[in-house]
Amino acid sequence: MDAAEYLKQSSCLSNYGRPQVAILDFGSQYSHLIARRVRELHVYCELYSCLVTAEELEKHELLAIILSGGPSSVYDEGSPHVSPEVWKLIEERNIPVLGICYGMQEMAYVFGGEVAPGLKHEYGKSFVKRVEGCNSQVFDGMPESFQMWMSHGDKLTKTPEGFKPVAATDNAEFVAIENLEKRMWGLQFHPEVTHSPLGKNIIENFCVNIAGAKQDWVMTDYANEFIEEVRLKVGDGHVIGAVSGGVDSTVAAVLMTRAIGDRFHAVLVDNGCLRKDEAKNVLKRMREDCGVNLRCVDAADRFLDLLKGVTDPEKKRKIIGTTFIEVFQEEANKIEKEMGASCDFLLQGTLYPDVIESISYKGPSATIKTHHNVGGLPATMKLKLIEPLRELFKDEVRELGIALGIDETSVWRHPFPGPGLAIRILGEVTKERVKILQEADAIVIEELYRSGHYRKIGQAFVVLLPVKSVGVMGDGRTYENVASVRCVETTDYMTADFYHLPYDVMGTMSSRVINEVRGINRLCYDISSKPPATIEWE
Known part of the structure; x- marks a missing residue:
């Protein structure tokens, strides 16, 4: 599509x-x-x-x-x-x-x-x-x-x-x-x-x-309008939802749950490229804290097999986008059999910047990259999309989350891309490289929380580079992977500047990653802004 x-x-x-x-x-x-x-x-x-x-x-x-x-x-x-x-x-x-x-x-x-x-x-x-x-x-x-x-x-x-x-x-x-x-x-x-x-x-x-515009664009009204309108649109039907546990999909899932209850079936797809312990933590938070009817589908081997040998970032995104929809369609078919009712709708947490960046106009903005949930959707998809956040910027989604009573930890969680770590591993995605990146990423996020910088940063993550460097550990020579930390300040995710992380925090991160993660012997810090760079590397 x-x-x-x-x-x-x-x-x-x-x-x-x-x-x-x-x-x-x-x-x-x-x-x-x-x-x-x-x-x-x-x-x-x-x-x-x-x-x-x-x-x-x-x-x-x-x-x-x-x-x-x-x-x-x-x-x-x-x-x-x-x-x-x-x-x-x-x-x-x-x-x-x-x-x-x-x-x-x-x-x-x-x-x-x-x-x-x-x-x-x-x-x-x-x-x-x-x-x-x-x-x-x-x-x-x-x-x-x-x-x-x-x-x-x-x-x-x-x-x-x-x-x-x-x-x-x-x-x-x-x-x-x-x-x-x-x-x-x-x-x-x-x-x-x-x-x-x-x-x-x-x-x-x-x-x-x-112009006489009324200043009435408020999130509580928006939530109530969505809930009423989705009830009319869906009727007695069922909705399947793409839920990653990030703020966007969490807010969208809570909105849909408020609208139709257990007729909303949230699905977390473990594509083998999630953060460390992500599936386990998301299941607990969404079920217990948000009351969302969530199931997890372990499709890690399926995704990783399809990504073998693929290094082009656009191909990665489209493979992941297509496979996501295939999994959702399969889950929708299962739900129909289980519930004896049709499941014709797919909920997504797509945001306005995703739409803007994915659509190319003659004259206006050129396509920067295809978002897996926008231009990467397959033409054969049978599900009808419902995207309550499609016209919202990230800070508006957070405001909506607070209005819905979602806890601040979930609301202020940094964005995580739909393709997951697959687009933070430059080059081929393998199970071994995913494991290395998961460990490094977990340490960096932990140190940002520990040092009090997490909430000041718009998005933070680690990128595993397709290069190796010489290092020395103990008395031996190493030749291992290079990784880079990316932290940015932004409000709209359309423009961003690198976050000026203190040297002592960088030093702690570097020491821990290199000493605790087998397979990385050099850690860099990305100091580029958007534009000309993008926030993600792929």
Whole structure:
């Protein structure tokens, strides 16, 4: 199943009829941050391709539209543009529009302004000055001059008819423009990034004060809506669920259990690539603490046999994704025989970043990697997907977990990928290499808890590298595996920076791993950020 087909098959249920701010993505590295900032205001929004059709947008109650930045130049052949039908829809519904960077230039291009290369590119911090005597509503409550983040080479050289400038910098005369009659505003800078300290004020002014969006996107309401709607969708049927024990699948499983009780059948598949004692611990926690009807399927040999000789990360993900669904389908068939009832639905804990990273648009973001539960699903899959978290970011899932009363240890557990340690073992996955990585990973996580750093880190794990190094242990020479520790700080998992772990903690980790794990004689620390790297190595 490709990503487009996945979107047709999947359902997040509760959000389809919700009033929303639509963000049209022109391929900016910051597009997801716009969504994050809007959600932080408790306003619901969704991200779409800039090539979205008017027919698709017409299905939704649109409160406002935000046009993102992008790497293209509006005047170049082949650059992405909003369709005329969408502009017509905006006019007919009188929908307020905010254009950011390329989005402002797109607005100017469409309505007769002029965009040209700047004499110099403008990247980094810049001070924006409001036009004297102009009290634009988008800048309500803000000072006359404020710091914003610039990232552009082109600039607006002539405003479209009916638009007036409302802010400038020393480098550009038209840094912010507005047309009150059309209810359109344009910004050359990026209010969505953290380097724009008052950027959230601008987004709030636009979404709440101008567009009139209600700040009612709260997790308790979301949970109640999901529970009611899934009861209608499933009826008297049964649902099988993919449960790994991570926060995403735990929250999804608790939601489904609250909705249909024991007619939800959670399945933990031991693919041979779980963390140390993972299956045993997850079974205990989910059954005893969360009241979830969970069974464990030991399919370790099946997965490891299929992964023999496979080194390409995309092939690993697709093999694991396909086999997961096969196992689920088999379990669904067993449940049907046991219960004498059909099992037609599959619950997954897919998150919004999984969807964004797995779907490639022309113009917007290229595919980074295929997530096993998005683009890696087989076309032959018969189960219908239910994904209550598909429109949520990780911090929103945690907020939902707290609202559901799930214990903090489960809610604040670091993410663990569906393919498991298979994508943290670079090169071929074998039972022996899994065992080595399990032991090293357990030590690192234990030391993060012991030192008080676990909750400060967004995600932490160990990667087993496909190289060996010379070492000395006692009086003998060793030639063993090299491993790397990866710890990152992040809130949305779309961008991340390496965590500045103290040297003494690193030293303890290194000493313990090398001394206690037979097969590793060198431990490194990954200090790359996302972008340009990803959080996982594969």
